[in-house]
Amino acid sequence: MRNFSRFVLMFLLAFVASGCRRTTLPPTNEVVAVRGPGVPSQPGDPAWEAAPEHVAKLFLQDLVDPRLMAPSTPEVRVRALTNGEEIAFRLQWPDPEPNDTPGPSLSVDACAVQLPRMISSEPPAPQMGEAGRPVEITFWRSDWQASVNGRGDEIQDLYPNATVDHYPFAAPSLAKGSEAQKEMTTLYIPAAGAGHRRAGPRETPVEDLVAEGPGTLSPAASQSSKGHGARTKDGWAVVIRRNLPEGLVPDVRTQVAFAIWEGSAHEDGARKMRTGWIPLLVRGAK
DSSP states (O other), X not given: OHHHHHHHHHHHHHHHHHHHSOOOOOOOSSEEEEEOSOOOSSTTOGGGGGSOOEEEEOEEOOSSSSOOOSOOOOEEEEEEEEOSSEEEEEEEEEOSSOOOOOOTTOOOOEEEEEEESSOOSSOOOTTTOBTTBOEEEEEEEHHHXXXXXXXXXXXXXXXXXXXXXXXXXXXXXXXXTOHHHHHHHHHHOHHXXXXXXXXXXXXXXXXXXXXXXXXXXXXOSOOOOEEEEEEOSXXXXXXXXXXXXTTOOTTOEEEEEEXXXXXXXXXXXXXXXXXXXXXXXXXXXX
């Protein structure tokens, strides 16, 4: 009788424990953006557990030069949440070696989310859209993330063993922030002086872009997206937040595509692993 009572007690404890355990949503064959009160900005936020995960298989960019003919990243795991105004995607992929330092012959880890500008039953070509049928792309880079995280932009910050004798724009005779120093900075750092959006320290690790086909990529007129990336035990997890496309309401589908760049594989520009269009559905929380 004592053994039977012990068996019943163990069974009840196991039943209660299983009821308290977090449930895991089954993978989906499309990206489902669950609508709720807010969208998280950090990849480790527990709110992501409310969204089902889509495992997107990646394939080579072998359509336009410079082509990528060697596979690197096999897949990216995607979750999506929306509050009706913004939509956030969480991308996670394996990458054992972080590459977040820019420089000659160096490539950095990166990822991107692409959406057609207009919701249509026939979206434009997934290879960055078509003439008259643009796509909107939000692009995240690991070196920009390192800058946002606090890494400096000086030579010694990027290359600790480098030695610099003198920067003309940092001469003691020039008052910091003075017109004379700004003029010298423009002369010796032309990218920063010209307002190049990719030069110097970053305030955000993402950039909004538009394209109407391969070779047409350009900065978007509005830079409103946000993002944050963090290392995981075996790779990267990145959140990309952007405005919800106009007309994308619950039970309406559009398309979304993703791309991953692995710096250690010298992937840059068109050399990347990518997906085709994947159905994207917004639904209310259950």
